Amino acid sequence: MISDAPVLQQSSEPAESGGASSRLSRYARPMLGLLLPVTLALGWELVVWSGWSNGRLVPPPSRVFATIDDLARSGELFHHIAATLWRVGLGFAFGVIAGTVFGAISGYWSLARRLLDPTVQALRAIPSLAWVPLFILWLGIFETSKIALIAVGVFFPVYLGVMGAILSVDRKIVEVGRTFRLSGFAMIRRILLPAVLPAYVVSLRVGLGLGWMFVVAAELIGASEGLGYLLLDGQQLGKPAQILAAIVIFAILGKLTDWLIEVAAAPFLRWQDAFGRAKET
Template sequence: MAMTVELSTLEQAENAARPAPSGRLRRWARPALGLLLPVGLALVWELVVWLGLSNGRLVPPPSKIFATIVELARSGELARHIVATLTRVFVGFGLGVVAGTLLGAVSGYWGPARRLLDPTVQALRAIPSIAWVPLFILWLGIFETSKVALIAVGVFFPVYLGVMGAILSVDRNIVEVGRTFRLSGPAMIRRILLPAVLPAYVVALRVGLGLGWMFVVAAEFMGASEGLGYLLIDGQQLGKPAQILAAIVIFAILGKTTDWLIEIAFAPLLRWQDAFGRQGGAA
């Protein structure tokens, strides 16, 4: 009898642990909802062109854009351009994140460093991205080094500001608790500052990645012979609006995918948050 009760309890626990069908449906419905607007607009424009209300010459319908993407994929050009752009973004993003994280952490944690570095960084941040292009070409040439450097500059500033601002906004009471327990400097950073800074750091990474995708277009305007930015220029010069829009669509897909990967990568580290956005009704 006791064994029967225990087995029944275990079954109930297992059933409770399994996600309900409505929970599974909600989990898939939320990402699908984000596709509703772009897919709806695409279908509307396809219908407008099909009905003859527009000739679709300057703004081709989605079917023509999709056909252009398929054609580029079959010829092997699309894979080559995507790999070139992704390589530049990943290398530039990595360099920008490392530099921004280190300098932002130093400026946020140490007052004299902030007073020394921050005015110069803020002045450099005000320089338009296109102004760096001739300087990097003069210093580094027109090949990959100058392109990666430009992307790294775009990524650096939001990461630097995000890290420094997050450290400066840490609740003083939490720091005082760490001092009460006589935590050493490394222990204070690991157990107090890092958990407090991490949510803002993830946001800074996502902003930096978005700017990295923006800066890669400017970088690939600097004499590139491959990359999605090159597809944009080639489509403009040859009068191919479908190719231009195809490159823009691929940029959007890759940008959203990489942003989603950052969210997924840091999600396990942010499970402790009891934030408004994690509530079912607010999500």
């Protein structure tokens, strides 16, 4: 018994070191995503500092972050961020609900797909700015038209993602459900929903990205607050640092909200034995 104790202790040391290294790699992996933007920012800062460029049209990161700091100290920045987040949040919610409902109907019932899908595909080809005058005429120039425009941008990728995912469900799995005489609701809950969920999460992320794009179009017209208004104000007053500051904040908020969707969906996708998940572990 005494001679076995060192053996057990030695065998536990590799396991502990392996667990520590896996935890380290888990924390280090997200940091790799910062490598490229930080390298580019430092490189441009060095170019301007060395005098190779005056940085007038493309200010260095130090000047951009100084502008962000000034806006934050005045309280103006948080006011604009809150307004934009409110619009994107409401537009995203309405767009997801409508896209999910109509996408599920078109994917599950062939008759509804023949009736709805040609019209939806035609509307999808309309540029975002083309909706602006119509929404202003119908809904006014205030918040309702802006939220409606964002919802339109979110609707189409969610609709296509849900419909395409339902249509791509393996027929053999559906036949198994019919063999076990599952009801319509049970078929949806136990077969269609798990099969559709991975593609649905992707469509949510794409829709959110388009929501951030459409909010710029919404805030460039008839807005007195929001990050899009900061862009327009910087362009009219000739402030490239303010324009870049708004773009940087858009990028940060877009990445954070995309990450929130990814984290929220992760518990529902643990059953996946996908290639990407195997490479990460």
